[in-house]
Every structure is written in structure tokens, then in C-alpha cells.
Amino acid sequence: MNDMRPMDNVVTDKTKITARDVHVHYGTTHAIKGVDVDIADRTVTAFIGPSGCGKSTFLRCLNRMNDTIPGAVVTGKIRIDEADIYDPCVDPVQLRAKVGMVFQKPNPFPKSIYDNVAYGPKIHGLARNKAELDDIVEKALRRGAIWDEVKDRLHAPGTGLSGGQQQRLCIARAVATEPEILLMDEPCSALDPIATAQVEELIDELRRNFSVVIVTHSMQQAARVSQRTAFFHLGHLVEYGETGKIFTNPEDSRTESYISGRIG
Amino acid sequence: MTDISNDTPARHGALLVTDARTKRRNRAETRFKAYGITALAIGMAFLAALLWAILSNGLTAFGQTYVQLDVPLLEEKLDKDGDRDPEKIAKVSTFGYKPLIEAALTDLVAREGIETDLDGKALTKILSESAAAKIRDRVLANPELIGRTVGFDLLASSRVDGYLKGRVSRESLARDKNLDAAHLDLVDTLSDVGVVEKRFNWAFITGADASDSRPEQAGIGVAMLGSFFMMMVVLALSLPIGVAASIYLEEFAPQNRLTDIIEVNISNLAAVPSIVFGILGLAVFIQFMHLPQSAPLVGGLVLTLMTLPTIIISTRAALKAVPPSIRDAALGVGASKMQAVTHHVLPLAMPGILTGTILGLAQALGETAPLLLIGMVGYIATNYPDGVAEGFLSPNSAMPAQIYEWAKRADPAFYERAWGGIIVLLVFLLAMNLIAVLLRRRFERRW
Numbered sequence: 001m002n003d004m005r006p007m008d009n010v011v012t013d014k015t016k017i018t019a020r021d022v023h024v025h026y027g028t029t030h031a032i033k034g035v036d037v038d039i040a041d042r043t044v045t046a047f048i049g050p051s052g053c054g055k056s057t058f059l060r061c062l063n064r065m066n067d068t069i070p071g072a073v074v075t076g077k078i079r080i081d082e083a084d085i086y087d088p089c090v091d092p093v094q095l096r097a098k099v100g101m102v103f104q105k106p107n108p109f110p111k112s113i114y115d116n117v118a119y120g121p122k123i124h125g126l127a128r129n130k131a132e133l134d135d136i137v138e139k140a141l142r143r144g145a146i147w148d149e150v151k152d153r154l155h156a157p158g159t160g161l162s163g164g165q166q167q168r169l170c171i172a173r174a175v176a177t178e179p180e181i182l183l184m185d186e187p188c189s190a191l192d193p194i195a196t197a198q199v200e201e202l203i204d205e206l207r208r209n210f211s212v213v214i215v216t217h218s219m220q221q222a223a224r225v226s227q228r229t230a231f232f233h234l235g236h237l238v239e240y241g242e243t244g245k246i247f248t249n250p251e252d253s254r255t256e257s258y259i260s261g262r263i264g
Numbered sequence: 265m266t267d268i269s270n271d272t273p274a275r276h277g278a279l280l281v282t283d284a285r286t287k288r289r290n291r292a293e294t295r296f297k298a299y300g301i302t303a304l305a306i307g308m309a310f311l312a313a314l315l316w317a318i319l320s321n322g323l324t325a326f327g328q329t330y331v332q333l334d335v336p337l338l339e340e341k342l343d344k345d346g347d348r349d350p351e352k353i354a355k356v357s358t359f360g361y362k363p364l365i366e367a368a369l370t371d372l373v374a375r376e377g378i379e380t381d382l383d384g385k386a387l388t389k390i391l392s393e394s395a396a397a398k399i400r401d402r403v404l405a406n407p408e409l410i411g412r413t414v415g416f417d418l419l420a421s422s423r424v425d426g427y428l429k430g431r432v433s434r435e436s437l438a439r440d441k442n443l444d445a446a447h448l449d450l451v452d453t454l455s456d457v458g459v460v461e462k463r464f465n466w467a468f469i470t471g472a473d474a475s476d477s478r479p480e481q482a483g484i485g486v487a488m489l490g491s492f493f494m495m496m497v498v499l500a501l502s503l504p505i506g507v508a509a510s511i512y513l514e515e516f517a518p519q520n521r522l523t524d525i526i527e528v529n530i531s532n533l534a535a536v537p538s539i540v541f542g543i544l545g546l547a548v549f550i551q552f553m554h555l556p557q558s559a560p561l562v563g564g565l566v567l568t569l570m571t572l573p574t575i576i577i578s579t580r581a582a583l584k585a586v587p588p589s590i591r592d593a594a595l596g597v598g599a600s601k602m603q604a605v606t607h608h609v610l611p612l613a614m615p616g617i618l619t620g621t622i623l624g625l626a627q628a629l630g631e632t633a634p635l636l637l638i639g640m641v642g643y644i645a646t647n648y649p650d651g652v653a654e655g656f657l658s659p660n661s662a663m664p665a666q667i668y669e670w671a672k673r674a675d676p677a678f679y680e681r682a683w684g685g686i687i688v689l690l691v692f693l694l695a696m697n698l699i700a701v702l703l704r705r706r707f708e709r710r711w
């Protein structure tokens with residue numbers, strides 16, 4: 001897993017997400033302090049940084065999950081495909097269908113595996129009939145690299161799977177609604193190395209169709225899966241660029257200390 | 265106390281020897297367990313004493329003494345003209361039937377060859393005062409019976425019933441002008457030949473209340489209906505209102521001063537004495553809205569007020585217990601807040617909500633004080649409501665109110681019925697709790 005296949009490091013130049021001067025306040029806490037970033041399409045972008053620096057907060061700005069936190073105030077401009085997602089005309093529910101999210105802790109619904117995956121397509125009306133829905137579910141589970149393990153027990157509870165399987169189920173659930181962007185907040189923190197490897201492989205797969213933004217505490221993981229890396233520190237975006245460059249030749253001294261393990 | 269400098273060497277290596285600190289800790293633990301077991305034992309003892317008291321006092325209410333009597337329905341007394349005109353038959357009051365009963369009893373005594381000093385009029389004292397009315401009702405319903413001798417199962421008087429249940433003795437009759445020792449001798453003989461007999465008392469469960477002088481006739485059935493209609497009102501109002509209020513407060517309401525105040529007040533409402541809700545109901549529903557007094561509808565409204573805080577508090581606790589990650593998951597795939605709540609949060613909270621609701625209902629079912637103020641306590645529920653609308657609107661009593669009413673009356677036969685009523689009430693409460701448990705299980709099966 002550790003080799004960096006040169007082919008994979010090709011970065012498309014088309015920008016998917018543009019953030020300009022984003023600030024986030026939680027009551028009196030100033031969590032994000034003026035972040036500017038351009039996230040490319042069909043690319044894996046990794047957010048790294050010490051705990052509490054605002055990675056999750058910024059990630060949640062991208063699908064407006066911060067709206068659900070009382071007291072959270074987001075200012076600045078975030079555009080996806082040139083559309084301002086904080087425009088009053090934008091319905092966050094519609095936005096979240098387009099920007100899927102995988103959470104740090106696997107959180108399958110306490111329903112069957114099938115229903116877990118089918119739920120999103122159902123509420124968005126993506127399937128006209130049962131056969132289409134079955135197709136969507138199978139495709140999503142295949143993309144989530146879990147189809148072979150669960151195809152015989154689609155109607156068993158999703159909560160009965162192992163942690164790694166649950167996380168892949170959650171990924172399948174997120175891709176089932178055909179989002180354009182997939183946000184992942186430390187998707188592997190609860191997984192063992194084998195499951196982590198599976199998820200990483202999967203992320204690499206997903207890059208063909210989605211822009212993936214992944215928050216991770218593992219520098220190795222960031223180096224393995226991402227093409228671009230953003231380093232956050234105390235609410236600032238300190239450095240952002242090609243992953244190879246960040247890890248081999250960082251410009252900022254804080255980045256260097258962090259990746260060499262001196263701060264964090 | 266925790267001076268470790270001296271015994272540091274002893275703390276290492278001596279695993280087989282329990283040191284003083286550990287001993288002390290273990291002793292404290294043993295002591296605490298003993299307290300716990302004692303507390304539990306005291307609780308169980310109280311419960312056992314309570315159950316024993318209720319069962320030993322109340323079970324007798326489920327048996328009732330009946331007298332089988334062949335009554336000659338003489339035409340010359342009941343229908344002088346012999347044309348079976350219902351109006352004329354109805355003119356004969358219960359007084360007109362008394363001689364028939366006397367004759368029947370005298371006849372019975374003579375037929376069985378029993379020697380007694382009692383004359384016909386004195387003999388009727390072994391029967392309930394309701395006997396004449398019962399015969400009359402039957403005759404009015406079936407005029408063709410006139411002229412024949414018809415067998416009736418008539419209630420024995422409460423003294424006779426009490427004698428067979430061991431409540432009344434020859435000594436206690438010394439100061440009682442209702443019955444003599446001679447009656448008891450008669451009853452002994454009659455029960456030997458099977459004319460006087462104790463049976464299971466369905467009339468107690470299904471029947472209506474009776475006036476002070478006929479405890480043997482009183483039943484809890486009508487009050488049960490009153491309670492039933494009240495519970496329907498409570499369920500129909502407090503469940504939707506309570507659940508909607510809780511969902512709004514828990515999932516949608518902004519966190520601000522106003523919602524804080526509302527929350528505090530809901531908690532406070534749960535602690536308001538129920539009689540306060542009663543007086544509120546009196547002022548609002550009866551004096552202001554002019555709803556009928558003593559009506560189960562009003563009782564249900566008052567109990568709804570009382571139950572709402574309980575339901576809201578338990579529903580909110582159930583909603584809080586649903587992990588936030590489930591809401592995130594739903595929102596994350598693009599569900600709206602409402603969808604997240606109805607598709608995911610509510611099903612998970614359902615067992616808690618149902619349990620809270622049923623416990624709230626059970627509490628309401630046993631509530632007496634608020635009914636005092638809207639006139640349901642003290643109302644003699646002698647008639648069944650005709651139909652459902654009447655059930656809600658016509659005056660009625662409720663089970664706890666009926667029990668209270670019986671407990672207040674002087675005759676010990678009513679006292680027995682009060683305990684019996686408590687058993688019926690407890691059976692209902694147990695059944696409701698059982699339903700709560702079953703529903704919980706059923707909903708939890710869906711993992």
C-alpha cells in the first residue's frame with residue numbers, strides 16, 4: 001500500500017469547491033480563521049493537522065452540517081461548481097444529497113443492510129421501482145467493497161456487522177445517492193489495518209467519480225491516498241499543495257514540525 | 265489515613281495476605297450490600313403486606329349469596345283485568361310484588377319443612393331490597409309470565425351474605441335490627457338444601473352502583489366504563505399533544521430563554537398536586553366552557569392536563585437517548601430534519617414513548633383527587649350510558665372515585681366492595697403495565 005503509484009498522482013485542474021475567507025465561530029470560540037482553499041474535482045484531498053485545529057469543522061462547512069449545531073456561525077464564501085452553498089436559496093437538504101458524508105464512527109441505521117443503502121435513493125426518488133432500487137443497492141455495496149460479504153444477508157441488521165464492515169456499509173450508503181463530493185471525517189480511526197487498507201483502496205476507487213475530502217490523523221494515510229494535502233493549525237490553513245510536496249518539502253516550518261512529529 | 269510510608273514493603277509481594285486497607289474496603293462493600301438487601305426486604309415485606317391486605321379483604325367481594333325462589337306471579341295482584349295491558353301492569357309498583365315474595369318464602373319454608381317463628385314479612389329480610397324490583401322488571405319485559413310460578417335467582421340481603429362470608433355473626437346481630445339469629449338458623453338450613461348459595465359475582469364486575477341500603481347490589485361496571493371513556497380522552501389528547509410537543513422541543517426548538525422557561529415549567533407541572541388540576545378543570549371546563557358536570561369528557565380533559573407533563577418528560581428522555589450519530593447519518597444522506605425524526609429517531613424512541621404514555625395513563629387511571637372537584641366523586645353511577653356519545657357526556661363515576669365512595673359509606677358490606685374495587689383497579693394497572701412491557705419488547709425486536 002505504501003508505494004505511490006505515479007499514475008495516481010495526476011491531479012485534474014478543474015476546481016470543484018472554492019472556499020474564500022471562511023470563518024466559523026462556535027459561540028465565542030473562533031474555530032476557523034479565514035480559510036481559502038480550492039479543492040479539485042476527481043481528486044482525493046487530505047486535511048491534516050493537530051487535534052482541535054478545525055479540520056472537522058471546516059469539513060462540515062462543505063455540506064452545511066454545521067447548521068445543525070446550535071451556536072455555530074459560518075461566514076465567508078463557499079462555492080461548489082460556482083454556486084454559493086450558503087446562499088439563502090440553497091436548501092441544505094438538497095446540498096447534502098450532492099455532498100455525501102462518512103463519519104468518524106460508523107453509524108449505520110438500526111435497520112437492515114439493504115435499507116441502510118436504499119434509504120438515500122428512496123427519499124431522493126432515484127429509483128422508480130423495486131428492481132431499480134435493488135440495482136442501486138447492489139452497485140453501491142460493490143463500490144463500498146462489501147457486496148461479497150453481505151450479499152447473502154442483505155436483510156440482516158446493519159448494526160450486526162463488524163466495525164470495518166459497518167464503515168464500508170456507511171460508505172456504500174453515502175455513494176448510493178450518487179453524490180459529487182464525498183466528505184470523510186477520519187473514516188478509518190475505528191478500523192484495524194486490514195479494514196483500513198480496504199477503505200483506502202476504496203477511496204482510490206471512488207476518486208474516478210467523486211471528489212473526496214478526507215480528514216485523517218495518519219500522515220501515512222494522507223500520503224498514501226491523497227493527491228493534495230491541506231495542513232490546518234489553530235484554525236488557519238497553513239499550507240496546501242501537492243501531497244508529495246507537503247510531505248517531502250514543506251514550505252512552512254509548522255508543517256514541517258507537524259509531519260516530523262514535533263507538534264501535534 | 266492513607267499513610268503508605270510505613271507499610272510500603274508490605275504492599276509489595278504479599279498478594280496472599282489481604283492488607284488492612286483492602287479488608288476495610290471489602291467490609292464496607294459487604295456492609296453496603298447488606299443495607300441494600302435490607303432495604304429490598306423491607307420493600308418486599310410492605311408489598312406482601314399490602315397484597316395480603318387487599319386480597320384478604322377484597323376477594324370476598326367477588327362472591328355473592330343468591331336465593332333461588334319460585335315466585336307465584338298471581339294474576340289478581342299484577343293484572344287485575346287480565347288483559348295484559350303493559351300500562352296497567354306498569355302501574356303496579358314494587359310494593360305490589362312484596363306480598364308475592366312473602367308468599368313464596370312462606371311456601372318455601374313450608375315445603376322444606378323448616379320450623380321457624382318468622383312470619384312472611386320477617387322472612388323477606390333475608391332477601392335484598394332489590395328483589396321486588398328485579399321480579400317486576402322481569403314481568404314488565406315478559407307479561408306472559410303472569411299467572412305462572414317462575415323461578416328467580418334473587419340477591420340475599422347483605423347481612424345474610426355477610427353471614428356466609430363470616431363477616432356477620434350472631435353476636436354482631438344483637439345490635440342490628442335488620443336481621444335476627446332466627447334468620448341465620450333459617451339461612452343455615454336453606455344453604456344446606458342448596459336454596460341459598462354463594463356464586464361468583466359477575467354483577468360486581470359488570471354492575472352499577474347501588475344506594476346506601478343495598479350494598480349487595482353494588483357493582484363497579486359503570487364506573488369502569490367511566491374510567492374507560494376518560495382514558496380514551498386522555499389517550500387521544502395527551503399522546504399526540506405530548507409527543508408533538510416533545511419532538512418540537514427536543515429536535516426543532518431553538519435553544520433560547522423562552523424554551524428554557526418552557527422546559528422548567530413542564531418539569532414543574534409534573535410536580536403540581538393533582539387536585540390543582542381538578543380546580544383548574546372546574547374553572548375552565550365547567551364554569552367557563554359549560555361542559556357537563558361529572559362527565560368523563562371533563563374528567564379526561566383534567567387528567568390529560570395532569571398526564572401531559574409525564575408524557576412529555578418521558579418522551580423527551582426517550583428522544584434524548586437516541587444517539588445523535590443516527591440523526592447525523594440521516595442528515596448526511598440528505599434527509600430533511602422531519603424525515604430524520606420520523607424515519608429514524610421516532611422508531612428508536614418508540615418503546616420509551618409508549619412506556620411513558622402507559623405509565624402516565626396508569627397514573628391517570630388511579631387518580632381520584634381531581635375528580636373530586638368536577639363532581640365525579642360522589643356521583644352514584646346507577647345507570648349505564650346509552651351509547652358512546654352519552655358515555656363521554658353523561659355523568660358518571662370512575663373506578664377510584666367509586667372505591668372512595670364505597671369506602672366512605674357506613675355499611676361494612678360496602679367496605680368489602682371498596683377492597684374488591686381496588687383489586688379490579690389493580691388488575692387494570694397490571695394489565696396496562698403488561699401491555700407496556702409487551703409493546704416495548706415488540707418494538708425493541710426491531711433492534
Ligand SMILES: Nc1ncnc2c1ncn2[C@@H]1O[C@H](COP(=O)(O)OP(=O)(O)OP(=O)(O)O)[C@@H](O)[C@H]1O
Nearest residue numbers: 026029031049050051052053054055056057058069
Ligand atoms: N459543537 C461545538 N461546540 C463548540 N465548540 C466546538 C464544537 N465543535 C468543535 N468545537 C471547537 O472548535 C475547534 C475545532 O474543532 P474540530 O472538531 O473542528 O477539530 P478537529 O480538527 O476535527 O479535531 P480532531 O482532530 O480532534 O477531531 C475546537 O477548539 C473545538 O473545541
Ligand SMILES: [Mg+2]
Nearest residue numbers: 055056057185
Ligand atoms: Mg475531528
